[in-house]
Amino acid sequence: MTTLEVRDLVKEFTLRSGLRRTRLRAVHRVGFTLVPGRTVALVGASGSGKSTVARMIARLEKPTSGTIAAVGPDGARIEDRHYRDHVQMVFQDPFASLNPFHSIEHHLARPLVLHGRAKGREQVRDRAAQLLERVNLPAGLMDRRPHELSGGQRQRVAIARALAPGAQVIVADEPVSMLDVSSRLGVLNLLARLQREDDLAVLYITHDLATARHFSDSIVVMNRGRIVERGPADDVILDPRHPYTKTLAAAAPDPELRGRLRSADPGPEASSDRDHLTYDHDAGRWVDIDADAQAAVTAA
Amino acid sequence: MSHNLSPQAAGAAADVTRDAVLTVRDLNVVYQGATPVHAVKDVSLTLHRGEILGLAGESGCGKSTLAYAVNRLHDWPAEVTSGSVTFHDRDGEDLDLLALPPGRLRRFRWSKLSMVFQGAMNALNPVTTVRAQLEDVLTTHRPGMSKQERGARCAEVLELVGVEPRRMASYPHELSGGMRQRVMIAMALLLDPQVMIMDEPTTALDVLVQRGILREILRLRDELGFAVVFITHDLPLLLELSDRIAVMLRGEIVEYDTAETLYRQPRHPYTRRLLDSFPSLTGERGAFLRDGAASRTQVPTDGGAR
Numbered sequence: 166m167t168t169l170e171v172r173d174l175v176k177e178f179t180l181r182s183g184l185r186r187t188r189l190r191a192v193h194r195v196g197f198t199l200v201p202g203r204t205v206a207l208v209g210a211s212g213s214g215k216s217t218v219a220r221m222i223a224r225l226e227k228p229t230s231g232t233i234a235a236v237g238p239d240g241a242r243i244e245d246r247h248y249r250d251h252v253q254m255v256f257q258d259p260f261a262s263l264n265p266f267h268s269i270e271h272h273l274a275r276p277l278v279l280h281g282r283a284k285g286r287e288q289v290r291d292r293a294a295q296l297l298e299r300v301n302l303p304a305g306l307m308d309r310r311p312h313e314l315s316g317g318q319r320q321r322v323a324i325a326r327a328l329a330p331g332a333q334v335i336v337a338d339e340p341v342s343m344l345d346v347s348s349r350l351g352v353l354n355l356l357a358r359l360q361r362e363d364d365l366a367v368l369y370i371t372h373d374l375a376t377a378r379h380f381s382d383s384i385v386v387m388n389r390g391r392i393v394e395r396g397p398a399d400d401v402i403l404d405p406r407h408p409y410t411k412t413l414a415a416a417a418p419d420p421e422l423r424g425r426l427r428s429a430d431p432g433p434e435a436s437s438d439r440d441h442l443t444y445d446h447d448a449g450r451w452v453d454i455d456a457d458a459q460a461a462v463t464a465a
Numbered sequence: 466m467s468h469n470l471s472p473q474a475a476g477a478a479a480d481v482t483r484d485a486v487l488t489v490r491d492l493n494v495v496y497q498g499a500t501p502v503h504a505v506k507d508v509s510l511t512l513h514r515g516e517i518l519g520l521a522g523e524s525g526c527g528k529s530t531l532a533y534a535v536n537r538l539h540d541w542p543a544e545v546t547s548g549s550v551t552f553h554d555r556d557g558e559d560l561d562l563l564a565l566p567p568g569r570l571r572r573f574r575w576s577k578l579s580m581v582f583q584g585a586m587n588a589l590n591p592v593t594t595v596r597a598q599l600e601d602v603l604t605t606h607r608p609g610m611s612k613q614e615r616g617a618r619c620a621e622v623l624e625l626v627g628v629e630p631r632r633m634a635s636y637p638h639e640l641s642g643g644m645r646q647r648v649m650i651a652m653a654l655l656l657d658p659q660v661m662i663m664d665e666p667t668t669a670l671d672v673l674v675q676r677g678i679l680r681e682i683l684r685l686r687d688e689l690g691f692a693v694v695f696i697t698h699d700l701p702l703l704l705e706l707s708d709r710i711a712v713m714l715r716g717e718i719v720e721y722d723t724a725e726t727l728y729r730q731p732r733h734p735y736t737r738r739l740l741d742s743f744p745s746l747t748g749e750r751g752a753f754l755r756d757g758a759a760s761r762t763q764v765p766t767d768g769g770a771r
Contacts, residue, residue: 210671210672210673210674211641211642211670211671211674212641316524345523345524345698346523346698346699346700346739346742346743347523347738347739347742349742350742350744372671372672373672374672374746375743375744375745375746376744378744378746379744402746402747403747412673413672413673414746416672416673416675416676417672417746418672418699418701418702418704418705418706419701419705419746420701420704420705420724420728422705423704423705423724423725423728425705
C-alpha cells in the first residue's frame with residue numbers, strides 16, 4: 166500500500182510582459198497526505214491552484230520547492246523511476262485524454278506492457294478485459310474507438326487505464342464535471358468502490374462542494390494558492406470557518422433558497438485578515454503556516 | 466438597482482395570462498441520416514415577456530436542437546418536419562419564423578432574438594479583438610450608426626455585464642473564461658433583443674463566477690425586460706433561477722411546470738431521477754452514495770450494455 170506525502174509544495178510561474186518579468190506564486194506551501202483507503206477532496210474556484218497541485222503530483226510540472234514522495238508499505242520512499250507504477254491520474258476531459266486513433270484495447274494494453282504487468286498478446290488482452298470488467302464495461306468495447314463511446318464510458322476507460330499499471334494512488338482532476346448528470350454518480354460510485362476494493366489513496370479535485378462532501382473523507386480548501394481550511398468532510402461543509410469556504414458553500418445552487426438571486430447582492434467577497442491563515446478542524450484552531458515555518462527555523 | 470422584483474412580482478412572472486413573446490407548437494425536428502433520428506418530438510412551449518424558462522435535460526435529449534430550430538440555425542441533415550414557431554413582436558406583429566424569407570430572417574436574428582451559444586468562451590474569434598467582434602454586429606444590423614455611436618454602444622453593453630470597456634482592445638485569449646462569457650452575453654445584448662436563448666452559458670465555470678453571471682442575467686432581465694430561455698442540465702440551478710421549467714427526455718417534454726411545483730411535486734419519474742442526481746450539500750448522505758453494491762446492480766445509464 167502506497168502513501169503519498171506532499172510537503173511544503175511551492176510553485177512559481179514567471180510571467181513576461183514586454184521586458185518586465187514578474188513571478189506568480191500559484192501554489193504556496195501546500196501539504197497533505199494521501200493514505201490508502203481514504204479520499205481527500207481538494208476544493209477551490211478556478212485559478213486557486215488546485216490543478217497545478219495535481220499536475221505536480223503527476224510529474225507534469227516541476228515544483229519550485231517542496232517535496233512529493235510516494236512511500237511504500239515498508240516505509241521506504243519509492244524511487245523516481247517507479248513513481249508512475251504507483252501514482253496515476255484521471256483527467257477532466259475524457260474526450261481529450263483518449264487518443265481518437267487508437268482502440269480501447271490499445272489504451273489499456275500500452276500501460277500494461279510498459280509497466281510490465283502483462284506479456285504476450287493473450288495475457289495482455291485478458292488483463293485488459295479484466296480491467297474493463299472492473300469498471301463495469303463489457304469486454305466487447307475493447308475493439309471500439311473512443312468516439313464510439315459515451316462520455317461516461319470514456320471516463321470509465323480512463324479510470325481503467327489509471328489502474329492498469331497497478332497504481333495505488335489515484336489523482337482525479339474534476340473527473341465528472343464534463344459528464345452528464347446521470348452518469349456522474351455512477352462514475353463517482355465506481356471510484357468509491359474501486360477505492361474500497363483495492364485500498365486506493367484518492368485525491369479528488371473538484372469545485373463541486375456537494376460531491377466533495379459525499380465522496381471524500383476529508384476536504385482541503387484552496388484559495389489563491391493557499392490552503393485556507395482543512396478537516397473531516399462534514400466539519401468543513403457543515404461548519405465552515407474561513408470566509409472563503411463560506412462564500413464557496415453559499416454559491417452552490419440550492420432550490421430551497423429560491424429567490425435569493427433576486428435579493429441584494431452580498432457584495433464582493435470581503436477580504437479579511439484571515440486570508441493567509443488556515444483553519445485546521447482536526448487541531449480545532451487557526452494555523453499560520455508562514456509563522457510556523459519561521460518558528461521552526463528559529464528553534465533550529 | 467431598484468428594479469429587483471419582489472417575491473410577488475416574481476410569482477407574477479410565471480403568470481400564464483400575460484402576453485407571450487414566443488410560441489412553439491408541436492415542433493418536430495428529424496436528423497435525416499441513414500437511420501433518421503427524431504430529435505425533437507411534438508414540442509410545445511410558450512415564452513412570456515420577462516419570463517425565464519428553463520429547459521432541462523441531458524446531452525442528446527434534443528434541447529440544443531430545439532434551440533437551434535427555433536432560431537432556424539439548424540443545418541442539413543436536421544429538418545423541421547412539422548410544427549410552428551411564432552414570434553410575437555413588441556409592436557404587435559406576429560412573425561412565422563419557419564416561413565421567413567432569408568432577407569427578413571437575417572434581419573430578425575440577433576435583433577429580436579439572440580443566442581448565447583454552448584461553450585461561449587470558445588465561440589469568440591481568437592484572431593481579432595473584442596471590439597472588432599462587437600462592432601461587427603452593429604455594422605451589419607445598424608448600418609446607419611457612426612463610428613462613435615458604435616464605440617459608445619459597445620462600451621455601454623460591456624459595462625452592463627460588468628466588463629471594463631477598456632478591455633475592448635483585448636484579444637479573447639487575454640480574458641478569463643468568465644470574462645469571455647460576459648463578452649458573449651454583451652454581444653447578445655447589443656441590439657436590445659426581446660428574447661435571449663442561452664445554451665449552457667455557465668457550465669464550464671466555477672460556482673463563484675457562475676453566481677455572478679446569473680445575478681447579471683436576472684438584473685438585466687429586470688432592467689431591460691427581455692425573456693430568457695435557459696438551457697442546462699443543472700436542475701438545481703434552474704430551480705433557483707427560472708420561473709417555469711420544461712424537462713426534456715429523448716426529444717419530448719415530459720414535464721412542464723413552474724419551478725416551485727416541479728421541485729415540490731415532480732410527477733415524472735425522470736424528473737425525480739434528475740433531482741436525485743444532485744447530492745444535496747447539507748442534507749443527509751443518500752443511500753445511493755458511496756455504495757458500490759448499488760452502483761453495480763444499477764442499470765448503466767450511459768448505454769453500457771451496448
